[in-house]
Amino acid sequence: MKIEPLKLLGSKPTRHGFGEGLVALGEENENVVVLGADITGSVLTSFFQNRFPERFFSIGIAEQNATTIAVGLALSGKIPFFSSYSAFAAFRNADQMRISVCYNEANVKIGGGHSGITVGPDGATHQSLEEISFLRSLPNMTLIVPCDYHEAKKATIAAGRMTGPVYIRFGRSAVPMFTTEETPFEIGKAQIFREGSDIAIIACGLMVWQALLAAEELEKRKGISARVINLATIKPIDVETVTLAARQCGVIVTAEEHQIFGGMGSAVAEVVVKNCPVPMEFIGIPDRFGESGEPDELLEKLGLTWREIYNGCLTALKRKKSEFSSFRRPTDLTFENKEV
Amino acid sequence: MDLGFFPTLTFENRKRNAKELAEIALVIRRDIINSLVLAKSGHSGGPLGISDFMASLFFGGYMKYNPQDATWAERDRFVFSAGHYCPVQYSCLARAGYFPVEELATLRKFGSRLQGHPGREVKLPGIETSSGSLGQGISIAVGMAISDNLIDKNNRKVFAVTGDGELQEGSCWEAAMSAAQFKLDNLCWIVDNNDCQIDGRVRDVMSIYPIAQKFEAFGFDAITIDGHNFEQIFEALDMFVSNHANKIRKPTVIILQTKMGRGVSFMEDNYEWHGKPPTPAEAEIALEQLI
Numbered sequence: 274m275k276i277e278p279l280k281l282l283g284s285k286p287t288r289h290g291f292g293e294g295l296v297a298l299g300e301e302n303e304n305v306v307v308l309g310a311d312i313t314g315s316v317l318t319s320f321f322q323n324r325f326p327e328r329f330f331s332i333g334i335a336e337q338n339a340t341t342i343a344v345g346l347a348l349s350g351k352i353p354f355f356s357s358y359s360a361f362a363a364f365r366n367a368d369q370m371r372i373s374v375c376y377n378e379a380n381v382k383i384g385g386g387h388s389g390i391t392v393g394p395d396g397a398t399h400q401s402l403e404e405i406s407f408l409r410s411l412p413n414m415t416l417i418v419p420c421d422y423h424e425a426k427k428a429t430i431a432a433g434r435m436t437g438p439v440y441i442r443f444g445r446s447a448v449p450m451f452t453t454e455e456t457p458f459e460i461g462k463a464q465i466f467r468e469g470s471d472i473a474i475i476a477c478g479l480m481v482w483q484a485l486l487a488a489e490e491l492e493k494r495k496g497i498s499a500r501v502i503n504l505a506t507i508k509p510i511d512v513e514t515v516t517l518a519a520r521q522c523g524v525i526v527t528a529e530e531h532q533i534f535g536g537m538g539s540a541v542a543e544v545v546v547k548n549c550p551v552p553m554e555f556i557g558i559p560d561r562f563g564e565s566g567e568p569d570e571l572l573e574k575l576g577l578t579w580r581e582i583y584n585g586c587l588t589a590l591k592r593k594k595s596e597f598s599s600f601r602r603p604t605d606l607t608f609e610n611k612e613v
Numbered sequence: 614m615d616l617g618f619f620p621t622l623t624f625e626n627r628k629r630n631a632k633e634l635a636e637i638a639l640v641i642r643r644d645i646i647n648s649l650v651l652a653k654s655g656h657s658g659g660p661l662g663i664s665d666f667m668a669s670l671f672f673g674g675y676m677k678y679n680p681q682d683a684t685w686a687e688r689d690r691f692v693f694s695a696g697h698y699c700p701v702q703y704s705c706l707a708r709a710g711y712f713p714v715e716e717l718a719t720l721r722k723f724g725s726r727l728q729g730h731p732g733r734e735v736k737l738p739g740i741e742t743s744s745g746s747l748g749q750g751i752s753i754a755v756g757m758a759i760s761d762n763l764i765d766k767n768n769r770k771v772f773a774v775t776g777d778g779e780l781q782e783g784s785c786w787e788a789a790m791s792a793a794q795f796k797l798d799n800l801c802w803i804v805d806n807n808d809c810q811i812d813g814r815v816r817d818v819m820s821i822y823p824i825a826q827k828f829e830a831f832g833f834d835a836i837t838i839d840g841h842n843f844e845q846i847f848e849a850l851d852m853f854v855s856n857h858a859n860k861i862r863k864p865t866v867i868i869l870q871t872k873m874g875r876g877v878s879f880m881e882d883n884y885e886w887h888g889k890p891p892t893p894a895e896a897e898i899a900l901e902q903l904i
């Protein structure tokens with residue numbers, strides 16, 4: 274398959290994709306209902322509320338109650354979406370999600386907004402960096418982290434069309450938009466956004482664009498051919514695409530706006546170690562809380578840009594060549610090869 | 614009149630009259646405006662609305678604390694369960710002398726100790742606990758009060774503020790149950806009842822009324838007051854102090870009826886000011902009104 278190079282088409286927050294996706298779903302299926310937890314204008318469930326006020330229910334600042342009310346609605350044949358900030362929609366209601374949503378196989382969809390450090394000045398309390406670890410460990414859960422606005426919209430619509438619990442993780446600030454309405458999207462299918470054979474970079478969320486930038490620089494500066502994979506569905510993980518990347522490229526770097534421990538990179542490592550062990554590097558948050566700051570400033574300072582991916586790739590490639598690899602702590606971001 | 618950004622005045626904690634406290638409340642309100650306009654994000658409405666009460670609590674001689682020794686073993690403790698109100702707490706702490714008032718200019722900036730929501734990790738003197746996830750601070754306050762009253766059997770008090778929207782979190786009522794069960798007469802729970810939250814009026818988003826009757830049914834001594842009337846604030850705080858001194862074996866709740874954004878005409882009683890800062894032009898008008 275020939276892959277068209279992806280271009281920057283502007284920028285837009287992924288939450289807009291979620292909000293618009295909900296309205297599209299509401300149009301096609303009258304069983305779609307939405308529950309609000311006070312911050313509807315932030316996570317943009319307000320779009321749905323304005324269009325279908327009779328199918329919108331304000332539950333107040335009560336995430337546990339909203340999650341379990343959603344279960345009751347789902348067990349009555351409705352398709353409920355509940356959304357709040359990920360900090361509260363993935364953790365405050367953790368027990369409810371585990372037992373009432375997942376163990377019931379309830380058709381509940383959760384939209385986790387304002388995720389990651391890019392929520393910015395609100396600080397650590399609001400910067401959810403752990404939900405991938407938690408959610409991917411829940412049986413029956415489907416977990417999607419869209420890379421841009423268009424993908425967020427498609428993921429939301431796909432979530433409403435499938436049966437079973439789904440969590441969609443999206444963000445607050447505007448992020449690069451580089452897929453289009455035509456870019457294919459399928460839950461459970463990773464996409465190769467750039468072909469390459471020396472190394473594979475597997476990313477999700479806003480780090481996918483950074484991965485594409487890093488791949489371009491590797492090509493330009495070093496003649497290294499890097500494959501870039503968008504792993505939007507973290508669970509169920511696309512074992513085939515990940516294994517093939519390990520086999521064909523022989524080395525993998527993962528990148529996510531999330532804790533390294535237990536995150537998307539860990540999910541990839543589980544597949545790689547089992548099917549085709551190769552050296553890996555992990556770009557993410559190194560076992561610390563976030564802090565207040567502007568989104569771009571935080572991405573720079575906490576090491577979530579194309580530069581860290583680039584340096585991580587050089588380090589990983591060196592390990593690919595020398596047969597042994599020295600022991601380093603997984604949270605250690607001091608790469609042996611630090612060029613940029 | 615040029616007020617300067619953060620003129621260095623400090624206030625000690627002593628018995629005061631309404632007039633003096635009203636002036637301190639104005640200083641606090643100006644600090645809130647000044648720090649938020651520099652931060653370019655943050656919560657204006659709640660902090661401005663509770664400034665009269667905070668001035669009374671911190672500078673009216675009701676709380677025992679020592680800015681030179683923030684972890685003094687005999688201090689009373691203060692917890693903002695509604696962590697987003699922190700700009701008003703930061704102002705009170707700075708004005709009490711816990712840290713330089715100039716530091717208020719760093720609110721919400723990278724590397725600052727004045728995080729967008731209080732973080733214990735960054736070690737700002739006077740911050741007893743991290744908060745920001747609504748409905749948790751109040752249970753932390755209950756734990757502190759149990760430690761003081763039932764284990765250490767000391768004479769310390771615990772003050773904790775929740776919003777009114779915050780009361781929609783079920784865990785608040787778990788905290789209420791346990792405060793009554795453990796007869797925590799050293800706990801003073803303050804509800805800032807401005808009837809505003811992010812999506813609108815609290816009564817429309819999810820009603821929590823009647824508030825006082827709910828707390829009474831849980832076993833609290835409840836008092837509802839005008840949160841902008843200093844005489845009523847004194848009466849309520851005096852009531853708690855006497856409840857504590859007389860060991861009435863019941864927690865106290867003060868329900869403050871306040872106006873969000875109090876003191877700034879275009880913010881007053883408008884829930885749209887829950888979570889945004891003034892622009893520089895708006896701040897200029899606000900500061901003219903806060904004299």
Ligand SMILES: Cc1ncc(C[n+]2csc(CCOP(=O)(O)OP(=O)(O)O)c2C)c(N)n1
Nearest residue numbers: 311361659745746747776777778779809810
């Ligand atoms: C558990 C949790 N859910 C949601 C939020 C997001 N949030 C922050 S403030 C707020 C509204 C709080 O309303 P209220 O307590 O009335 O405070 P006020 O609007 O008066 O400032 C919400 C929903 C949060 N901080 N914590």
